[in-house]
Amino acid sequence: MDEDNHDVDPKLLEILVCPLSKGPLRYDSKARELISERARLAYPIREGVPILLIDEARELEDGE
Amino acid sequence: MNETRDATDTVAFGFSDVAAGEKPALVRGVFDSVAARYDVMNDAMSLGCHRLWKRALMNWLRPRADMRLLDLAGGTGDLARRFLDAGGGDVVLTDINEAMLAAGRGRARARDRGRVARALVDAECLPFAPHSFDAVTISFGIRNCTDIDAVLREARRVLRPGGRFLCLEFSRLALPGLEELYDAYSFRAIPAMGRLLTGDREAYVYLVESIRRFPDQQAFAAMLAGAGLARVEYRDLSGGIVAMHSGWKI
Numbered sequence A: 001m002d003e004d005n006h007d008v009d010p011k012l013l014e015i016l017v018c019p020l021s022k023g024p025l026r027y028d029s030k031a032r033e034l035i036s037e038r039a040r041l042a043y044p045i046r047e048g049v050p051i052l053l054i055d056e057a058r059e060l061e062d063g064e
Numbered sequence B: 001m002n003e004t005r006d007a008t009d010t011v012a013f014g015f016s017d018v019a020a021g022e023k024p025a026l027v028r029g030v031f032d033s034v035a036a037r038y039d040v041m042n043d044a045m046s047l048g049c050h051r052l053w054k055r056a057l058m059n060w061l062r063p064r065a066d067m068r069l070l071d072l073a074g075g076t077g078d079l080a081r082r083f084l085d086a087g088g089g090d091v092v093l094t095d096i097n098e099a100m101l102a103a104g105r106g107r108a109r110a111r112d113r114g115r116v117a118r119a120l121v122d123a124e125c126l127p128f129a130p131h132s133f134d135a136v137t138i139s140f141g142i143r144n145c146t147d148i149d150a151v152l153r154e155a156r157r158v159l160r161p162g163g164r165f166l167c168l169e170f171s172r173l174a175l176p177g178l179e180e181l182y183d184a185y186s187f188r189a190i191p192a193m194g195r196l197l198t199g200d201r202e203a204y205v206y207l208v209e210s211i212r213r214f215p216d217q218q219a220f221a222a223m224l225a226g227a228g229l230a231r232v233e234y235r236d237l238s239g240g241i242v243a244m245h246s247g248w249k250i
Helices: A010-015 B023-045 B049-061 B078-085 B098-112 B148-158 B179-198 B201-213 B217-226
Strands: A026-028 A033-036 A041-046 B010-013 B016-019 B068-072 B090-095 B116-120 B133-139 B159-170 B230-237 B242-248
Touching (some): A010 B116, B010 B023, B023 B049, B023 B098, B049 B242, B090 B098, B148 B159, B217 B242
Parallel strands (some): B068 B090, B068 B133, B090 B116, B133 B159
Antiparallel strands (some): A033 A041, B010 B016
């Protein structure tokens, strides 16, 4: 659970789902986003803290 | 969710009625404004009693090393630290307000012992798989939520069977004769302290008004039962100024 290197806690990742679709999230460690394919949303991660608010999510582009 | 609330339906924001869609932003404004001095202000306005109330909540929860806690509206992490100090396992500390979560993070990291994970979440719409937690707590947070029934249903959903929901919130004073003093303290002293300590009197006018609009002990207990929680009980603290509510997922 080390937030210093700004990685998301692996134990937290295991239980996270998309707040909108309740479907799985894929961790994109390069873009620092959590991707919900089902809701077509990308949730940002800031300083290791996942921002799982629908209002803050980015809509996925076609083909993304 | 069984019922959906239209964003234009009105909900309480302190003593005002506002469109449901507007409440989250208004509440966010209150907490953005007071985040940096929030713990200091809690001490001042409760005359230190919030520490006793939170301790009472932990005593009722009885943390164990194998217990994983979700703390909603956990803000600066006060309750999360108490859970760890009392022998609890892991905590997922959440809040809807980034300023509140950040205010606690700088201070608390060394004391987290690597067992506190943070996430920004909306308690009405939780991003956790079912059966993820042994306990869910919310301390002085639920009255700021727009759809309280949704929070209770979501708490139940993420609890494992046998898991427990515990809520600490301002309630109805049950000691006759003290109402006048309590009113004077609430409506005059607290906003004045808020102005002195955080520079934002209006934020504390909101907090006091929101306390009076929140359902009383029995009405709130009925809401827990309505959300499917079992063996619902409550305990008054400080003569009912504050109450703890408990319900189980079975």
